[in-house]
Amino acid sequence: MKKMWESTVSKFAKKTLFYILITGIGIIIITPLYFLVSLSFLSSREAYQYPLPLVPAISSEFKLEKGDKGYLLSIYEKGDREYQTMIDTKNIEKMSRYMKLQLSVDVSVEKLENYISKLDQQNEVYFKSYKGLLHNYKTFFAITRDAIPALIRSLQVAGLTILISLSIGGMAGYAFARYIFIGKNALKVSVLFVRVFPAVAIAMPMVIILATIGFYDKPIGLSLVYSVGTIALTIWITASIFLGIPVELEEVAQIFGATKLRTFINITIPLALPGLAACAMFAFIGAWNETVSAIILTQFNPTFAVVVYQSVLGAVDQVNLAAAGGILMAIPMVLFTLFIRKYINQMWGGVKI
């Protein structure tokens, strides 16, 4: 009886320990990302406080009173539980602009004048204002030259890369799965080998090659370079997918009078969809993320990754803006991954996400 009780306790203790371990690992994985998200919502003033606030404030409380130079604005500091002087000025426009830039709070000049007019009757005016949480994101687009065109270009590059690598790689993958041909093994090895040569080494001579065909500094040029790696990947994945589709299915369709092309479009492609989706995802991620070749192969038309890279590189004074850029970079990837997730799940043979 006692032994049974002991074993239950030790089982329970083991289980608890296990979950503590799991939770700990989970927290370690999530924490850095949490701070990036949190930072991207901080106002410039908050971002330069130390220690940094753990949670971005949603609203701020202000106090307005008469000061030496004009009107004195103070902000309530939750940590110290007191008001801290921010700015003392007669110029109300300046005050409004300061609040917007430093505190991410949008208070119009009229509203401030309204508060100030109350100062005739009372010594201090208190008011509360909500913070513009997307302020850093708006600023990122406002001060980063070219961010929106770069975003569109990046999507073009990714789309073209998917198109090129799926069509070319998919065809070869089908040949790998269904036919024996001379040079099959050589091609198989070369498919692995193209990934060994660093992307930079390809990109540098590509400047001249693309310039001669008129594709330098254009989305199509970049996607041609990115497709080298993704075609290789597409061949590997689609070959195994097509192998899994019984050849009999195709033969039956042909017996019933379908042409080869029709069989391929109506039978093979739908069955291969999960693998093709996975290939599309890898192509998208690869093209969206890539920075090195994009730095080398663009001049006046950078991709979004390059724009964010430059803003992060020079982000000594604007960590909250760099964080917003990093998040903006991650959003399309997360969306695309979610969008395509169910197909991937099928392909991984039941690795559930």
Added chain:
Amino acid sequence: MTEIIIPPSNLLKGVDTINLSNLKKNKNWTPYLLIAPTVIYYIFFWLNPVITSIYSSFKGVDGSFTLQNYINVFTTTSFGEAFGNTAFIAGISIVIEFFIALALALLINKKFKGSAIFLFIAMVPMAIPAVGAAAIWKTGLTTYGWMNSLLYYLGFLEKGEKLLFLSGSKFSILWLIIIIDTWQVIPSMMIILLAGLQNLSKEAKEAGYIFGGNGLTVLRQITIPMLKPTIITAVILRLISAIQIWLIVVILFGFDRIPLLLERVIYYKEELSRLDNSYQIASTYAVITSIIVTIAAVVYLKVSGAFDISKKEVV
């Protein structure tokens, strides 16, 4: 860098292990038509730049054939340091990442309550682009960044006390890079291993337990050997990209502080582009890096016995 994952089943085996009856043996031109675009594409957009790259690594400033670029690289451009740093980071990070990723994969494969949520969380770093990860660590490791704030809130640091992550000794910086890389890379490695684990037959494991093995012996004698092709795939992919690490290092520490093989390429191409021979030096570094990656990959495949595996399966 976000890793690109290949389903482990088909990188080293797969294509050769086809049921031959499925193949259309008629000698028609269809397969050649199907692979022609790939071959043409590779010749034009891969072989062409590769040859150009190798060619310019042997070309002097005046356009004549020379070995001077290689001599310059080996003697004057901190090649030794770049090679040493890269080897240190790649070697240690692969070992650490592999063991943690394997442990996590085995853990999730147990299917405990909440394992789906855990898998989802474990995959989060994979969805973060390289530049996003750089932003995370750039904002985190500065003196007033979130890492010091967090340590302060957790009580590890006194008020006013700060750790200077980015200005430590070279040795500590290398370890910092390894830790950052580990955080980023483990998920993709884990997914590959997990997919491999889920494809293993349960019977072999059960037999191991029936014949009196405990958890550890079953793991060592049955699971790991059966998982070998997957492990080789995971490690080789990681090896190829680990030697090509540069972006996070440059964003955190700037150019020239921690020289790396690929960092040198970008450094000479972008930062020192005014030098007469910077393009040649960059090309030479790129060629040397490729050779090192190839040698490392081939040596690893030889040592791990990957060639034996694929030979067996061809037969």
